[in-house]
Amino acid sequence: MSKNKLLNIKDKIEGNEVDLSLCNLTEVPVRELAAVSKVTVVDLSCNNLSMLTPDFCGLVHLVKLDLNKNHLESLPEDFGNLVNLQHLDLLGNRLTELPVSFSQLRSLKWLDLKDNPLEAGLAKAAGDCLDERQCKQCAARVLQHMRGLQEEVEKIRQKKLQREKDLERKREAKQREREAREKEVKKREKAEEKERRRAEYQQQVAAQAAQEQQKKKQEEKKKKNGKAPDKKASSDVPVKPRRSVLRLLLKLLLVALVGLASTAAACVLTELRELPACRHLGLLLHHSLTWATEQKVLLQDLLLNLSSSAKELLESTQQQLTDKN
Numbered sequence: 001m002s003k004n005k006l007l008n009i010k011d012k013i014e015g016n017e018v019d020l021s022l023c024n025l026t027e028v029p030v031r032e033l034a035a036v037s038k039v040t041v042v043d044l045s046c047n048n049l050s051m052l053t054p055d056f057c058g059l060v061h062l063v064k065l066d067l068n069k070n071h072l073e074s075l076p077e078d079f080g081n082l083v084n085l086q087h088l089d090l091l092g093n094r095l096t097e098l099p100v101s102f103s104q105l106r107s108l109k110w111l112d113l114k115d116n117p118l119e120a121g122l123a124k125a126a127g128d129c130l131d132e133r134q135c136k137q138c139a140a141r142v143l144q145h146m147r148g149l150q151e152e153v154e155k156i157r158q159k160k161l162q163r164e165k166d167l168e169r170k171r172e173a174k175q176r177e178r179e180a181r182e183k184e185v186k187k188r189e190k191a192e193e194k195e196r197r198r199a200e201y202q203q204q205v206a207a208q209a210a211q212e213q214q215k216k217k218q219e220e221k222k223k224k225n226g227k228a229p230d231k232k233a234s235s236d237v238p239v240k241p242r243r244s245v246l247r248l249l250l251k252l253l254l255v256a257l258v259g260l261a262s263t264a265a266a267c268v269l270t271e272l273r274e275l276p277a278c279r280h281l282g283l284l285l286h287h288s289l290t291w292a293t294e295q296k297v298l299l300q301d302l303l304l305n306l307s308s309s310a311k312e313l314l315e316s317t318q319q320q321l322t323d324k325n
Contacts, residue, residue, distance in 0.1 A: 010036070017041040021066070024048060030055050037061050045069050045089070057081040068092050068112070080104030088139075091115055097122060100153050103146035111139035121145065 009032050012019050018039045020029075025047040033039065040063040049070040057078040065082075068091035080101025087110040095116040112135050113126040125145035129135040 009033075013039060017043070019043045021045040021047070026050070028052060028056055030059065033059055040064065040084075042066070052076050052079075054078065060084060063087070065089070075099050075102070077101060083107060086110065088112075098142070098146060100146065100150050103143060103150045105143065108139045108143060110135050111142055113138065113142070 009018065009020070009029060013036060016038055018033070018036070018041070021043045022045075025044065026049065028044060028049065030053060033042065040061055042059075042062060042064070043066045045066045046069040049067065049072060051072065052075060054076050057076050058081070060082060061084060062082055063084055064087040065085060066089040068089045070093055072090070072093040072095060074095065075098060077099050078101055079099050080103065083104060084107055085105055086107050088105075088108060089112045091112045092115040095113070095118065097119055110132075111126070112129045113122075114129050118126060122142070122145060125141040126138050127134055127141065129138045
C-alpha cells in the first residue's frame with residue numbers, strides 16, 4: 001500500500017480504534033494495521049473484501065473486529081490465532097462454514113452470523129442474534145459447536161494417524177518377514193553349499209581310498225603270481241656255478257701255496273738257500289705274506305660291510321612284511 005494510504009489510515013485512527021468502513025477495500029492493509037499495535041478495534045464493514053489473507057491472523061492484538069457487509073466466502077485456517085478477539089461481526093457475508101481453529105477464540109463474547117448461507121448445524125448453533133443477549137448466546141453456542149467439530153476432526157485425525165501407524169507397522173512387519181525369509185533362504189543356501197562341498201570332499205576321499213585299495217590289490221596279485229620268487233630264483237641260479245669255480249680256484253691256490261711253502265722250506269732248511277732262485281723265492285714269499293696281510297684287512301672290512309648291509313636288508317624286509325600284514 002502506498003505512503004498516501006498509510007497516512008490516510010493514520011488519519012482514521014482515533015485512540016485504539018481505526019475506521020476503514022466504506023473505503024471500497026478489496027484487501028485488508030494488514031502490514032499497516034500491524035504497525036499500529038495500539039489499535040485493538042478495527043471496522044472493515046461495507047467494503048468489497050472477498051477473502052482475508054493468512055497474514056491477517058497475525059493481528060493477535062485485535063479485540064473487536066467488524067467485517068459485516070462484505071463478500072467473504074471463508075476465513076483463514078489459522079483464524080483461531082486471534083485469541084484476544086472478544087467481539088466479531090460477520091453479518092451479511094457469504095460464509096457457509098467456519099475454520100476448525102475458530103474454537104480457539106476462547107475470549108469471544110459476542111458474535112453475529114446473520115445473513116450468511118451457513119450449513120445447517122452451524123446455523124442452528126448461531127441462532128438469530130437479534131439483540132445483545134442473543135449475540136452473546138450465539139458466540140457461546142458457536143464456540144461450543146466448533147469445539148465439538150474440532151473434537152470430531154481431532155478424532156478423525158487421530159484415527160487417520162492410527163491407521164497410518166497401523167499401516168506403517170504392517171509394512172514394517174512385512175519388511176521384517178521378508179528380511180527373515182531372505183535370511184532363511186541365504187542360510188539354507190549356505191548350508192546346502194556347505195553340504196555339497198562336504199559331499200565332494202567325501203567323494204574325493206573315497207576315490208583316493210579306492211585307488212589305494214586297488215593299488216594294494218594289484219601288488220598282492222603280483223606277489224601271488226610269483227614274480228618275487230622268480231627274482232629270487234633268477235638270482236640263485238648263477239650262485240652254484242660261481243661257488244664251484246671259487247672252490248676250484250681256492251683248491252688251486254692252496255696247492256700252489258703248499259708247493260710254494262715246500263720249496264721255501266727246502267730253501268731255508270738246506271744249503272740251497274744260497275742259490276739265486278731261493279733268494280728270489282724268499283723275496284717273493286716275503287712280498288706275498290705282506291700282500292696277504294693287507295688283503296686280510298681289506299677282506300675283514302668287506303665282510304663287515306656285507307654283514308651290515310645284509311642286516312639292514314633283513315630288517316627292511318621284515319618291516320615291509322609287518323606293514324602288509
